[in-house]
Amino acid sequence: MRFYDCSTAPSPRRVRIFIAEKGLDIPVVQVDLRNDEHLSEEFRKLNPWCTVPVLELDDGAAISEAVAVCRYLEDAHPEPPLMGVDARDRAVVAMWEHRFEIDGFLAVTEAFRNAARGLAGRALTGPDHVEQIPELVQRGRRRVERFFAALDAQLAHQPFVAGERYTIADITAQVAVDFAGWIKMSLPAECRHATDWYGRVSQRPSAAA
Numbered sequence: 001m002r003f004y005d006c007s008t009a010p011s012p013r014r015v016r017i018f019i020a021e022k023g024l025d026i027p028v029v030q031v032d033l034r035n036d037e038h039l040s041e042e043f044r045k046l047n048p049w050c051t052v053p054v055l056e057l058d059d060g061a062a063i064s065e066a067v068a069v070c071r072y073l074e075d076a077h078p079e080p081p082l083m084g085v086d087a088r089d090r091a092v093v094a095m096w097e098h099r100f101e102i103d104g105f106l107a108v109t110e111a112f113r114n115a116a117r118g119l120a121g122r123a124l125t126g127p128d129h130v131e132q133i134p135e136l137v138q139r140g141r142r143r144v145e146r147f148f149a150a151l152d153a154q155l156a157h158q159p160f161v162a163g164e165r166y167t168i169a170d171i172t173a174q175v176a177v178d179f180a181g182w183i184k185m186s187l188p189a190e191c192r193h194a195t196d197w198y199g200r201v202s203q204r205p206s207a208a209a
């Protein structure tokens with residue numbers, strides 16, 4: 001098994017944190033996104049979507065998409081559970097993870113990729129040339145503000161995003177908050193509950209991943 005990573009990129013970091021929480025040791029291959037290694041013919045054979053993370057299994061199957069990689073690792077290594085413990089809990093975790101991927105992680109992505117000079121013509125990941133749309137920067141930033149408020153509201157009544165335990169929903173939200181730093185946005189002071197939660201999750205050893 002091999003984990004295709006890029007140590008500076010937020011999407012594979014979601015999986016790195018998951019792997020650290022599970023205490024797994026998986027050989028890592030660094031993919032040089034800065035020099036377009038992910039667009040090379042060789043990498044395209046592994047993942048035609050041209051993104052990291054990718055988990056290559058021993059039978060040669062390549063699993064991309066951060067949550068799909070985590071799904072595989074959760075099923076292969078159930079302890080500690082990070083994606084829910086029973087049918088109800090799994091659904092609640094999946095719901096919050098998905099919400100904060102779209103409303104948080106992808107909101108930052110929208111603002112960042114439509115603004116960054118180095119990503120001109122690369123507004124979307126994948127093999128195609130896609131122009132930036134400057135108007136989406138403001139919309140992305142507005143979405144991030146809404147994400148911060150929703151995260152704060154969710155943490156007002158429970159210690160973690162999906163309830164009493166730390167889960168993949170926390171990982172996605174945590175990485176989205178850190179990723180927001182790339183567009184110079186951070187949790188506002190009035191988001192007391194989210195700020196307290198962020199301090200706690202950032203102290204976990206896995207946060208260094």
Ligand SMILES: N[C@@H](CCC(=O)N[C@@H](CS)C(=O)NCC(=O)O)C(=O)O
Pocket residue numbers: 009010011012033038050051052053064065066067122124125126
């Ligand atoms: N939906 C994908 C997104 C992966 C993604 O966007 N990865 C970024 C790194 S954070 C990437 O590979 N970017 C390549 C590029 O910028 O073309 C997932 O969850 O794995």
